[in-house]
Amino acid sequence: MTTTDASPAIVPNFDSEVGTGRKIAIICSKGNLDMAYPGLILANAALGEGAEVHLFFTFWGFDMINKKTMGDLKFTMLGNTATHMPQGLGGLPGMTAMATSKMKKSIADLDVPEVPEFLEQIVASGGHLWACRMSADMNHLTKEDLYDEVEDIISATDFIEKTEGAQLLFI
Amino acid sequence: MPVTTLNGQQIHVNEEGFLTDPSEWDEALGTALGAQIGITLTDEHWNAIRFLRKDFEQLGETPTLRRVSTVGGIPIKTLFVLFPQKPAKKMAYVAGLPKPVGCV
Numbered sequence: 100m101t102t103t104d105a106s107p108a109i110v111p112n113f114d115s116e117v118g119t120g121r122k123i124a125i126i127c128s129k130g131n132l133d134m135a136y137p138g139l140i141l142a143n144a145a146l147g148e149g150a151e152v153h154l155f156f157t158f159w160g161f162d163m164i165n166k167k168t169m170g171d172l173k174f175t176m177l178g179n180t181a182t183h184m185p186q187g188l189g190g191l192p193g194m195t196a197m198a199t200s201k202m203k204k205s206i207a208d209l210d211v212p213e214v215p216e217f218l219e220q221i222v223a224s225g226g227h228l229w230a231c232r233m234s235a236d237m238n239h240l241t242k243e244d245l246y247d248e249v250e251d252i253i254s255a256t257d258f259i260e261k262t263e264g265a266q267l268l269f270i
Numbered sequence: 271m272p273v274t275t276l277n278g279q280q281i282h283v284n285e286e287g288f289l290t291d292p293s294e295w296d297e298a299l300g301t302a303l304g305a306q307i308g309i310t311l312t313d314e315h316w317n318a319i320r321f322l323r324k325d326f327e328q329l330g331e332t333p334t335l336r337r338v339s340t341v342g343g344i345p346i347k348t349l350f351v352l353f354p355q356k357p358a359k360k361m362a363y364v365a366g367l368p369k370p371v372g373c374v
Contacts, residue, residue, distance in 0.1 A: 108276045109287035110306045111363055113356050140373055147335060149355030210336065211374045220336065223346040 114149075121150040124262035126269045130162030132172040132202055132214075138270045139217045146224035153265065154221070155258045156249075157231035160270075161238065164230060164246045169215050174202045215246065222248040229253050229261070277302035288363055292326065295366030303364045311364070315352050318344050322365040332362050334372040 123145045127138040138154060145152045162168040176182045176189030176198050188194060203213070212220060222228065230245055230252045242252055253261075271282050271290050277299055282290045287306075289295055300319055304311045311319070321342035325333045335358045339346045353360035358370050 108274045108306060109272060109283055109285070111287045111359070113307055113360060113363075143374055147356065147358050209374070210334075210340075210372075212336070217374075220339075220346055224335075224350060 119149070121145075121148075122153075122262065122265035123150050124153045124155065124258070124265040124267045126155045126157060126267070127160035127163055128158045129270060130159035130168070130172060132174040132199060134270065135160075135163050135172050135214055136206070136211075138268070139214070139221065140211075141268065142221050142226055143217070143224065146221065146226050151265075152221070152226040153229060153258070153262050154226060155229045155231060157234050157255075161230065161234045161240070163214055164218070164228065164249050165238075165240065166244060166246060169218075169246060170213060172214060173199045175199075218246060218248065227261075229258055231255065231258075276306070288368060289366040290368075292323075292366050295323075299366065300364055303366065307360060307363065309353065309360070309364065312352075314344075314348070315364075318342065318349065318352060318361055319365045322361055322367060326365070326367050331372075332365075332367045332370040334358060334370045334374060336374055337372075 123142070125138045125142055127135070129135065142152045142154055156164045162172060173195055175195040176184055177186065177195075179189075180186070182189075182198075189198075207213075211217070218228065228246070228249045230242075230249050232252050232254045235241065235252045242249065245252075271284060273280055274283055275281070279294070279299065281294045281299070284290050301311055304315065309315065318338060321338060321344070322333060325337065325341070333342070335346060335349060338344055338349060338361070349357040349361070362369050
């Protein structure tokens with residue numbers, strides 16, 4: 100066709116057999132801003148590699164899909180030695196707000212979207228969002244309270260069933 | 271770096287087959303690269319490819335999927351239809367650019 104026999108073109112193996120059928124399940128159990136991103140970034144990356152991705156939001160991870168909180172996750176220095184600041188500082192009034200806005204800015208500077216928009220991107224890329232039944236019941240929340248693209252509120256058993264054979268990530 | 275011949279022209283590629291010198295690319299080569307991975311380029315494909323080329327020219331970096339959608343104005347869903355499974359990599363390959371390095 101377009102190649103010559105003398106030096107055949109090197110073609111990337113985009114659809115390698117190893118890659119097809121890869122399935123990744125990510126359990127998001129935290130509602131802090133800094134703990135929301137790892138799952139979202141990895142889900143997005145996996146989708147870009149052609150994997151089937153399922154996210155399960157449970158316990159505090161519910162804050163990522165609760166319409167009331169999803170756009171307002173916070174980051175706190177308290178209990179986080181990795182900020183390398185005196186822990187006492189974290190407890191001062193206004194520190195969490197300050198740390199949050201600083202982190203949001205660093206994230207936005209990298210052109211990484213905020214949580215709601217990120218979820219939108221994940222869904223547009225073919226990702227599946229599931230809410231945990233027990234967390235919904237504990238907080239008296241229904242599907243109406245959750246981000247519209249959440250497919251359903253399901254039990255832990257349902258999720259395990261849906262993600263049979265998947266590589267699993269608990270965050 | 272291997273040298274290979276495609277569409278009757280010699281091109282420099284890396285071990286995966288991505289062009290290492292974007293200036294060796296033209297649209298005819300883009301069509302040939304698309305054919306290599308089983309994609310027949312339509313106007314919609316070209317919209318995306320031309321955005322990649324223009325953006326790379328301006329910033330020296332292959333745009334991520336998100337950038338093609340937010341700046342290039344092509345919805346992510348559409349990109350997954352046009353370049354199935356691995357849109358960011360496939361677009362970069364057809365556009366004769368390196369794989370995007372951004373995480374998102």
